[in-house]
Amino acid sequence: MDVQTLTFLIVGGSFALYIAIAIWARAGSTNDFYVAGGGVPPVMNGMATAADWMSAASFISMAGLISFMGYDGAVYLMGWTGGYVLLALCLAPYLRKFGKFTVPDFIGDRYYSQTARTVAVFCAIFVCFTYVAGQMRGVGVVFSRFLEVDIVTGVIIGMGIVFFYTVLGGMKGITYTQVAQYCVLIFAYIVPAVFISMMVTGHILPQTGFGATLADGSGVFLLDKLDGLSTELGFNEYTSGTKSTIDVFFITFALMVGTAGLPHVIVRFFTVPKVRDARKSAGYALAFIAILYTTAPSLAAFARVNMIETINGPDAMGTSYAEAPTWIKNWEQTGLIGFEDKNGDGKMFYSGDERNEMRVDRDIMVLANPEIANLPAWVIALVAAGGVAAALSTSAGLLLVISTSVSHDLLKRNFAPNITDKAELFYARLAAAVAICIAGYFGINPPGFVAQVVAFAFGLAASSFFPAIIMGIFSKRMNDKGAVSGMLAGIAFTAAYIIYFKFVNPAANVPENWWFGISPEGIGTLGMLVNFGVAFAVFKMTDEAPEEIQQLVESIRFPKGAGEASAH
Amino acid sequence: MAFKNDDDKSAYWRENLALLAKLLVVWFVVSFGAGILFVEQLNTIQFFGFKLGFWFAQQGSIYVFVALIFVYMAKMNAMDKKYGVDEE
Numbered sequence: 278m279d280v281q282t283l284t285f286l287i288v289g290g291s292f293a294l295y296i297a298i299a300i301w302a303r304a305g306s307t308n309d310f311y312v313a314g315g316g317v318p319p320v321m322n323g324m325a326t327a328a329d330w331m332s333a334a335s336f337i338s339m340a341g342l343i344s345f346m347g348y349d350g351a352v353y354l355m356g357w358t359g360g361y362v363l364l365a366l367c368l369a370p371y372l373r374k375f376g377k378f379t380v381p382d383f384i385g386d387r388y389y390s391q392t393a394r395t396v397a398v399f400c401a402i403f404v405c406f407t408y409v410a411g412q413m414r415g416v417g418v419v420f421s422r423f424l425e426v427d428i429v430t431g432v433i434i435g436m437g438i439v440f441f442y443t444v445l446g447g448m449k450g451i452t453y454t455q456v457a458q459y460c461v462l463i464f465a466y467i468v469p470a471v472f473i474s475m476m477v478t479g480h481i482l483p484q485t486g487f488g489a490t491l492a493d494g495s496g497v498f499l500l501d502k503l504d505g506l507s508t509e510l511g512f513n514e515y516t517s518g519t520k521s522t523i524d525v526f527f528i529t530f531a532l533m534v535g536t537a538g539l540p541h542v543i544v545r546f547f548t549v550p551k552v553r554d555a556r557k558s559a560g561y562a563l564a565f566i567a568i569l570y571t572t573a574p575s576l577a578a579f580a581r582v583n584m585i586e587t588i589n590g591p592d593a594m595g596t597s598y599a600e601a602p603t604w605i606k607n608w609e610q611t612g613l614i615g616f617e618d619k620n621g622d623g624k625m626f627y628s629g630d631e632r633n634e635m636r637v638d639r640d641i642m643v644l645a646n647p648e649i650a651n652l653p654a655w656v657i658a659l660v661a662a663g664g665v666a667a668a669l670s671t672s673a674g675l676l677l678v679i680s681t682s683v684s685h686d687l688l689k690r691n692f693a694p695n696i697t698d699k700a701e702l703f704y705a706r707l708a709a710a711v712a713i714c715i716a717g718y719f720g721i722n723p724p725g726f727v728a729q730v731v732a733f734a735f736g737l738a739a740s741s742f743f744p745a746i747i748m749g750i751f752s753k754r755m756n757d758k759g760a761v762s763g764m765l766a767g768i769a770f771t772a773a774y775i776i777y778f779k780f781v782n783p784a785a786n787v788p789e790n791w792w793f794g795i796s797p798e799g800i801g802t803l804g805m806l807v808n809f810g811v812a813f814a815v816f817k818m819t820d821e822a823p824e825e826i827q828q829l830v831e832s833i834r835f836p837k838g839a840g841e842a843s844a845h
Numbered sequence: 846m847a848f849k850n851d852d853d854k855s856a857y858w859r860e861n862l863a864l865l866a867k868l869l870v871v872w873f874v875v876s877f878g879a880g881i882l883f884v885e886q887l888n889t890i891q892f893f894g895f896k897l898g899f900w901f902a903q904q905g906s907i908y909v910f911v912a913l914i915f916v917y918m919a920k921m922n923a924m925d926k927k928y929g930v931d932e933e
Contacts, residue, residue, distance in 0.1 A: 343903075348884075351902035355876045358907050362872045365914040366865055370921070484904065488894035498894035516888065516899040526881050551932045553922060560914035567907050574903040834858055835930040837847040 284423050284658040291461050291662045292438055295669070298457060299442030299450045307702050310447030311378040311681050312547040317452050319554040323561025325455035326545045328462065328666070329674035330357075330536075330566060332408070333415025335573075336462060336667035341639030344577035347507070349518035351574075352525055356532025358563060358570050363537040365559035369546040371750045373555035374833040378547060379678075380540045380742060381686040387749040389826055390757040391691065396764055398686045400741045401540040405675040405682075406715070407734040408541075412675070413720025415668040422611060422644065423661035429721050435669060436717040443673050443680075443713065444706045448548060451673045458666040463568060465663025469647045469656055470572045473579045476650055483575035503578055506585055509593070511630030515578070520796075521788065527799030534805055535735030538743035541674045544681070552836035580642045583649055588627045588635060595624030595634075604648035613638035613645075672716065680709035733775055736797075740767035740804025748812060753830035754821035755812065763812025771804030847930050857928045864920055868913050876906040 278286075304310040317325070335357070343350030375383055381401060385394025413432055420431025442450040470483045478499055480486030490496050503515040513519050520528075536542065545562075546555045588605075590596040598616060605625075608614045615636035616625055627635040644664070647656045684705035689696060696704075741764045748755045748763075778786040778797045788794055795803060821827075832838075848854040879887055880902035887898030895904075925931035 348899055348902060351880060354903055355880055355906050358910050359872065359876050362868075362910050362913050366868060366917055485893075487904070488892070488900070490894065500894055500896070500899070516896050517885075522881060526877060529876065529881065553918075553925075553932060556914070556918040556921060560911070560918055563914055564911050567911050571904055571907055831854070834861070835847060835854075835928070836925055836932050837930040839932060 278654070280654040280657050281425070283654050284661050287655070287658040288424070288662045288665060291457075291666060294457055295438060295442060295454045298453045299446045302446045302450045302453045304445070304447035304449050304702070307378075307685070307698050307705065309449045310702055310705050311685065312544070313447075313449040313452045315548060316550055317548045319549055319558035320561050321456050322452070322545060322549050322554070322558040323565055324459040325452045325548075325670075326542065326558065326562035327565035327569075328455040328459035328670035329545060330542060330562070330671070331462065331569060331667055332671035333412055333419075333664060333668035335569065336466065336664050337415065337419070337640055337643050340573040340576045340580065341642030342577075343574050344581045344642045345639050347513060347515040347518060349520050349525065350577065351518075352520075352528045352532065354570055354574060356529045357536060358566060359529070360533040360536025361559060361563040361566070363533060364542065364546075365556060365563070367750070368537060368543065368746055369555045369559050370552045370836070371833045372543060372746070373546050373549065374552050374836060374839045376547075376839060378544075378685055379681050380543050380746070381682065382690070383749065384742075384745055384760070385686070385690065387826065387829070388745075388755075388757040388760045389823070390761060393745075393757060393761050393764070394686060394690065396761065396768075397742070397745070398682050400737055400764075400768070401682050401686075402679055404539065404734045404737055405541060405679045406712075406719075409672050409675040409679075409712075409716045410719035410723065412668045412672040413716050414723050416665060416672075417720055419661055419664040419668065423658075432717055432720040435665070435672075435720075436713055439669055439673050439676065440710065440713050443676050443709050447705065447709075448544075448677055451670075451677055452548060454673070455670045458670040459565065461666040462663040462670075463565070465659040465666070466569055466643075467572060468659060469650065469652055470576045470579075472652050472656070473583070473646065473650045474575065477579045477582060483572045483579070487575035487578055499578060499582065503582055506582070507629075510585070510589075510628035511632075512628075515581070521794050523794050524788070524791075524796050524799055527795045527802045529799075531739050531799045531801035531805075532735055534743045535739040535801055538738035538741070538746070539734075540682075540738075540742065541678045543742075543746075544678060545674075552839045576646070577642065580646055580649070583646075584637070584642075585627060587649060588625050595622070595626040598623055598625050601625065602649075604645055607648070608641055608645050613641045676709055676712045676716065679712040680705050683708035683712075733772070736771040736775055736801035736804060737768060739801030740771040740808050744805055744808040744812065748809070750830065750833065753827045754816075756816055756819055756822045758819045759812040759814075759816030762815045763808040763810075766811040767804045767808030770807045771801055774800045774804075848928065853928055857924065857930065860924060861921070864917070864924075868917055871909065872913055875901060875909045880906050 308314050339353060372383060377383055381394050381397035384397040416435035417428040417431040420426055421428045442454050471481060474480050474483040474486035478486035478489040479492040480489050490498050500516055507515045549555050549558050605614055617634055619634050625635060626632055647660055684701055688704055689701050745760050745764050775797045884898035888896040890897040892900050
């Protein structure tokens with residue numbers, strides 16, 4: 278069977294599985310729709326959280342990004358995992374004990390303020406839309422590349438699948454499809470990585486192959502070889518970075534606290550039965566995420582060596598374009614690889630200086646890896662199914678937060694407190710449907726700034742939700758005025774910095790102009806500090822939180838008596 | 846009231862915060878310490894085929910993160926039992 282047929286079969290089979298699960302896990306109440314009835318076993322919730330968290334960007338782009346960034350890629354590796362420690366230790370168990378449906382619920386109730394709730398709702402919706410537009414695009418790209426349908430058709434098929442299981446099953450349908458999607462995506466990621474690790478270093482585990490000697494019998498360590506190649510070709514040494522220490526520090530910190538403050542991640546911990554389970558499922562979630570996140574940097578290094586050697590040849594003199602392997606021709610058609618014969622010798626050469634003749638897109642590292650390594654056709658098909666699974670699972674989680682924010686936080690808690698559970702469920706489904714259409718529109722007509730606004734999503738989560746929730750749990754006297762002014766100050770500061778450097782004056786976006794050398798990606802850390810600072814200053818000048826709120830905070834600090842999540 | 850008395854309640858919370866502080870120190874040291882601030886010093890040490898600082902930044906810190914959450918889980922479950930505030 279050829280790659281095309283196999284890809285249709287494997288991707289089609291995975292879709293059939295998701296739909297079957299959705300029919301099995303239909304939602305009957307708002308409790309089912311918002312938090313899967315609060316009855317998801319912790320290991321499954323861990324898998325679902327991992328699938329929810331790992332997006333098309335983690336699956337397709339991250340290894341490639343690291344491959345080109347070398348040491349600096351650590352900001353993503355540590356930043357997108359370290360946040361789970363904060364989440365598990367400082368947020369998840371307490372929010373589970375609090376036992377509501379959404380993050381704005383907690384903020385609104387804890388700070389006894391509709392203003393706080395509304396600010397939180399708008400942040401949540403903004404953060405989720407930012408994120409989801411990129412996911413739908415990811416679905417379209419994978420479809421068009423592997424199934425040779427155009428991007429629009431790809432996005433529409435993706436929308437149809439997500440629509441089906443989100444609208445029908447809500448959180449319950451999403452959770453169980455995410456468990457299946459996790460299995461698909463991790464298998465699809467690990468299989469080629471293991472093959473390539475064996476090929477390059479002879480190690481089965483990519484994590485140990487990363488630090489091993491090359492399999493060519495030279496006795497040279499992979500990373501030493503890579504450092505050597507990089508410097509020879511005019512790149513930076515692979516194991517040292519180009520970003521300043523302070524910037525790496527701030528970006529990593531912003532990604533960590535941003536992760537801990539992202540509403541679609543937090544809401545996952547409302548779905549388990551007990552506080553104990555919230556702790557446990559955070560541990561499992563990170564363990565499942567770590568499998569991919571420790572493989573990615575290994576894959577990045579293997580792929581880079583592989584690519585340089587394939588293009589430049591064993592003698593590092595370049596290889597003939599006329600005899601180039603088919604993957605180069607295949608990916609040239611998609612525009613992800615480009616060759617310009619500058620010195621007219623008919624040979625390809627890749628380097629970091631003026632000798633360079635190649636243009637290589639970072640996404641190619643994962644997508645074309647199986648072809649570069651000559652892996653069997655079913656592995657290529659698997660990578661396609663994995664990429665789609667990663668994009669679908671993340672979109673569904675985000676769309677659910679959007680629909681919950683509209684039907685629960687805006688309608689039920691603000692405008693129409695008297696609607697019945699059934700009506701609320703109807704509006705939740707309607708909101709999910711509308712959100713999918715909007716996301717699909719952005720997937721087909723992507724705004725040019727999608728990549729730019731991801732910094733926004735993390736920066737806003739870091740500077741608004743994270744401090745507000747932390748203070749809500751660890752400072753029982755913190756009041757509404759402090760929290761609201763803190764959130765507004767944090768958001769305004771972070772947004773202003775990002776908007777200035779990304780949109781108003783992008784030409785000025787260079788280290789010399791940054792405050793303390795902190796890039797817009799890392800400014801969320803400072804935004805978080807601004808939030809804390811303003812909140813405590815305002816708090817000192819106003820009355821402390823009322824007695825019943827202080828008792829509420831004390832009651833979430835220990836597990837006993839956590840019922841199922843409820844609206845009351 | 847789930848606790849026997851107010852002393853128990855504040856003791857539980859103090860113990861909880863002490864545990865958090867210890868674990869977060871480890872969290873900070875492996876990632877921001879070993880992986881970022883002292884990465885160059887550690888890079889002079891060879892660890893299998895890795896420079897040690899680079900290993901912490903791209904591999905080691907992640908393993909420690911996972912371990913931290915499971916340690917926290919075990920310690921908190923034990924503490925909940927000790928104070929009688931666990932869920933049955």
